[in-house]
Amino acid sequence: MAHFDPNAKPFSHKWLDERLAVDTLQKVLSTEYWIPKNINFLWAMGMILAATFGILLLSGIFLLMYYIPDTKLAFDSVNHTIMGEVGYGWLWRHMHGVAASVVFLIIYIHMLTGIYYGSYKRGRELIWISGMLLFVSFSAEAFSGYMLPWGQMSYWAGMVITNLFSLGSLNLNGLVEWIRGDYVPGQAFLGRFFMLHVLLMPLIIMALIVLHFGTLRIPHVNNQDGEEIDFEEEAKKWKAGNRKESKVIPFNPVFLSKDVFVMSIYFIIYFYLVFYHFEFAMDPVNFDPADPLKTPPHIYPEWYFLWSYEILRPFSKNAGLIAFGFAQVIFFFLPFLDRSANVAPANRRGLFKYWFWILVVDMIVLTIMGKVPPMGIYTTIGTVAAWTFILLWAVLPFITKMEKPVRGSK
Amino acid sequence: MKDLKILGVVVFFTLVTYWGVEPYAHSVMHKHVEFEGFKYKDLKAPAKKGDPAKGKVAIAACVSCHGIKSQGIKAPMDAVSASAAYGVNPPDLSNAGAVLDEKFIANFIVSPTHAGLVKKSGMPAGMADAQGAADIAAYLKSIAPKEIKPKEAFEFACGRCHAVRYDKWTQIGQTPKTKADIKTGVDLKKMEFDKKVGQYKLNLAKYLGKLPPDLSIIVRARGEHYLKTFVENPQNLLHGTAMPRVGVSNEGYEKIYKYLEKVGDPSKPKREKVGPIVLLYFVGFAFLAYMWYKSQWKDLH
Ligand code: HEM
Numbered sequence: 001m002a003h004f005d006p007n008a009k010p011f012s013h014k015w016l017d018e019r020l021a022v023d024t025l026q027k028v029l030s031t032e033y034w035i036p037k038n039i040n041f042l043w044a045m046g047m048i049l050a051a052t053f054g055i056l057l058l059s060g061i062f063l064l065m066y067y068i069p070d071t072k073l074a075f076d077s078v079n080h081t082i083m084g085e086v087g088y089g090w091l092w093r094h095m096h097g098v099a100a101s102v103v104f105l106i107i108y109i110h111m112l113t114g115i116y117y118g119s120y121k122r123g124r125e126l127i128w129i130s131g132m133l134l135f136v137s138f139s140a141e142a143f144s145g146y147m148l149p150w151g152q153m154s155y156w157a158g159m160v161i162t163n164l165f166s167l168g169s170l171n172l173n174g175l176v177e178w179i180r181g182d183y184v185p186g187q188a189f190l191g192r193f194f195m196l197h198v199l200l201m202p203l204i205i206m207a208l209i210v211l212h213f214g215t216l217r218i219p220h221v222n223n224q225d226g227e228e229i230d231f232e233e234e235a236k237k238w239k240a241g242n243r244k245e246s247k248v249i250p251f252n253p254v255f256l257s258k259d260v261f262v263m264s265i266y267f268i269i270y271f272y273l274v275f276y277h278f279e280f281a282m283d284p285v286n287f288d289p290a291d292p293l294k295t296p297p298h299i300y301p302e303w304y305f306l307w308s309y310e311i312l313r314p315f316s317k318n319a320g321l322i323a324f325g326f327a328q329v330i331f332f333f334l335p336f337l338d339r340s341a342n343v344a345p346a347n348r349r350g351l352f353k354y355w356f357w358i359l360v361v362d363m364i365v366l367t368i369m370g371k372v373p374p375m376g377i378y379t380t381i382g383t384v385a386a387w388t389f390i391l392l393w394a395v396l397p398f399i400t401k402m403e404k405p406v407r408g409s410k
Numbered sequence: 411m412k413d414l415k416i417l418g419v420v421v422f423f424t425l426v427t428y429w430g431v432e433p434y435a436h437s438v439m440h441k442h443v444e445f446e447g448f449k450y451k452d453l454k455a456p457a458k459k460g461d462p463a464k465g466k467v468a469i470a471a472c473v474s475c476h477g478i479k480s481q482g483i484k485a486p487m488d489a490v491s492a493s494a495a496y497g498v499n500p501p502d503l504s505n506a507g508a509v510l511d512e513k514f515i516a517n518f519i520v521s522p523t524h525a526g527l528v529k530k531s532g533m534p535a536g537m538a539d540a541q542g543a544a545d546i547a548a549y550l551k552s553i554a555p556k557e558i559k560p561k562e563a564f565e566f567a568c569g570r571c572h573a574v575r576y577d578k579w580t581q582i583g584q585t586p587k588t589k590a591d592i593k594t595g596v597d598l599k600k601m602e603f604d605k606k607v608g609q610y611k612l613n614l615a616k617y618l619g620k621l622p623p624d625l626s627i628i629v630r631a632r633g634e635h636y637l638k639t640f641v642e643n644p645q646n647l648l649h650g651t652a653m654p655r656v657g658v659s660n661e662g663y664e665k666i667y668k669y670l671e672k673v674g675d676p677s678k679p680k681r682e683k684v685g686p687i688v689l690l691y692f693v694g695f696a697f698l699a700y701m702w703y704k705s706q707w708k709d710l711h
Contacts, residue, residue, distance in 0.1 A: 037710060040412060040413045040416055041413050041416070041417065042416060042420075076575075076576075079576075079626075079627050079630075080576045080626070083627075083676070083677065084576060084676045084677075088680075090676075090677035090680070090681070091677075091684070105424065109420060224412075243709050243710055244709065244710065244711065249710065253706055254706045254707065254710075257699070257702045257703040257705075257706040257707070258703050258706075258707065260699045260702065260703070261696070261699040261700050261702070261703040263699075264692060264695050264696035264699040264700075265696055267692045267695070267696075268689060268692045268693060268696060271685075271688050271689055271692060272689060275681050275684070275685030275688065275689070276681075276685060280428065280432055282630075284630060284631050284632065284633060285631070287627050287628075287630040287631035288623075288631050297439075298439050303427075303431045306431065360423065364423065364426060364427050364430065367427055367430065367431060368427070368430030368431060368434065368435065371430070371431045371435040371439075372434075372435050372438045372439065373438065373439060378438075
């Protein structure tokens with residue numbers, strides 16, 4: 001039976017604790033949420049992602065006050081009303097656009113950190129999978145957002161990407177029309193992507209962030225050496241005052257202080273981009289209004305989709321789609337394709353070391369080739385890089401199976 | 411120290427990616443055209459210097475189409491009728507000398523298509539011989555005001571073909587302020603104006619083969635370098651385009667660009683003002699965060 005002290009003052013600490021267990025909550029979520037001491041700034045990327053999502057949400061709310069989801073008015077509501085007439089509208093738009101681009105850079109760093117340190121194994125599979133669900137949701141969020149200004153790139157990228165759903169020779173034009181709500185992108189198309197962007201996707205993302213944090217709580221985060229830590233034992237040391245000997249630190253305030261410091265550096269870079277270098281995040285072509293009669297000479301997605309787009313391009317229609325589908329889902333299976341029990345930095349893991357660095361370089365090559373026009377030498381490089389990507393995943397189970405056990409700690 | 415090494419690796423790969431998708435990819439996708447400083451080297455300078463006094467007499471041949479307001483000469487026709495007659499409204503020449511290059515004007519009068527690098531022009535060729543044209547050009551230079559506003563430069567050189575809706579500019583002039591009838595919401599004045607603009611646009615599109623694009627945010631869509639080189643010689647970037655080489659001088663172009671930038675990128679002055687303050691704030695924040703971090707971690711190792 002719960003006990004409620006009739007004399008506790010409303011909203012006093014005791015009163016709240018009896019009703020909400022605020023003390024326990026605080027311990028579980030913050031002051032006794034133990035983090036390994038042996039980590040570097042890459043472990044702050046998760047909080048930076050959360051903060052950037054916060055920026056996107058806040059700036060998005062301001063943009064939403066003036067944005068008009070009408071194919072005739074959308075372009076001017078963004079480029080004239082918000083950029084020119086509303087006080088500081090330009091600031092919210094540049095913050096939103098830059099954050100949307102930078103969030104993917106941080107996501108890729110965050111993912112590659114997880115791959116490098118093997119943070120998707122030994123109890124951390126669900127962290128990885130919920131993370132991948134976040135990646136897919138962010139992709140949908142970014143794509144739907146890109147439609148909203150109704151510029152040339154919105155229109156034509158929308159056309160090209162929704163066309164993929166005809167699934168090559170299956171010619172499912174009915175499906176494409178169902179997605180668009182029309183034969184070509186138009187009012188129905190804009191309306192539904194608007195709904196996705198400002199309501200459904202943000203809801204899903206928020207739910208997934210909670211899930212992602214939940215999956216972290218029991219396995220705890222990994223550390224630089226992949227060492228298996230007895231968190232209860234180490235927490236006892238900390239609570240006994242052995243701050244030096246204990247291998248763990250409480251999330252709040254010790255780990256948080258480092259997170260906040262890394263975040264402050266990130267904010268300096270981020271706002272530098274917002275004020276002085278925002279062009280990379282806002283494609284010039286999208287400052288031409290959508291024109292169904294004029295195909296732009298080069299149609300390409302935003303930079304963060306380029307690597308998977310390039311896996312689609314060098315192949316024939318059907319093979320390309322299969323390769324593209326493969327690229328979209330394969331990362332989900334990483335915890336099960338890596339057959340080694342080692343949780344350690346890639347550099348200590350035999351062949352996996354080369355696998356990791358080839359993957360990084362290959363994805364960058366794919367990204368660059370995805371933007372340049374597919375001609376001559378670029379087609380060749382793109383084809384090789386796409387095959388490399390596929391082969392990397394094909395050999396992963398074998399090279400990890402052969403891997404010798406390494407000790408977690410030095 | 412390990413953190414800094416890792417940061418180095420992350421920054422390296424980030425910059426390589428950035429270089430690949432931005433400067434490198436764009437250099438592959440877009441032909442690079444060198445800017446030549448509005449010199450129009452392909453056009454010949456007149457043998458003798460033009461004489462403004464002679465030009466003043468010869469200009470009489472021009473005012474059957476052009477107005478010269480600053481000299482008290484009104485345009486013979488309104489914009490819509492002129493566009494019906496010539497395809498496009500011949501611009502008022504008061505500011506011609508302030509915006510255009512003198513050598514270009516002289517060449518343009520002899521042959522508008524040759525100077526403009528287009529197949530046809532609403533302006534007839536052979537209005538004067540080379541020397542007569544040089545005289546008229548000198549005269550136009552002599553009556554040009556010393557200082558003109560950015561918008562006036564745009565209006566003369568581009569305004570007859572391009573609208574700028576974010577500044578309420580139409581090809582036939584500024585959209586007038588009108589009032590709708592309160593009881594019915596009908597705004598006849600506006601409808602009449604819109605009809606005139608519509609008629610003008612139809613004539614213009616017939617003349618040029620297409621309606622020239624609105625230039626409201628062209629500075630964001632094309633960027634400084636493209637605009638400059640495009641105006642210098644449209645054929646270099648859009649082969650076969652109907653947009654004529656307008657023949658602006660350096661000073662004239664600066665004014666035009668200033669206008670386009672003010673309309674297309676109005677937040678620039680604000681950005682330059684607010685940017686440093688925000689950055690300074692976060693530098694201060696970083697400093698405090700660092701102190702906190704150091705105090706929390708000082709006895710951990
Ligand atoms: C975009 C929204 C995301 C947010 C807000 C987020 C947030 C976080 C946070 C706060 C942490 C703990 C601190 C840290 O290790 O950085 C974390 C850990 C982790 N995240 Fe994410 N994450 C996101 C996306 C992803 C994605 C796309 C993946 C990869 C598929 C992923 C995989 C992981 C993994 C494996 C860990 C555990 C790291 C370790 O144990 O060392 N996350 N995430």
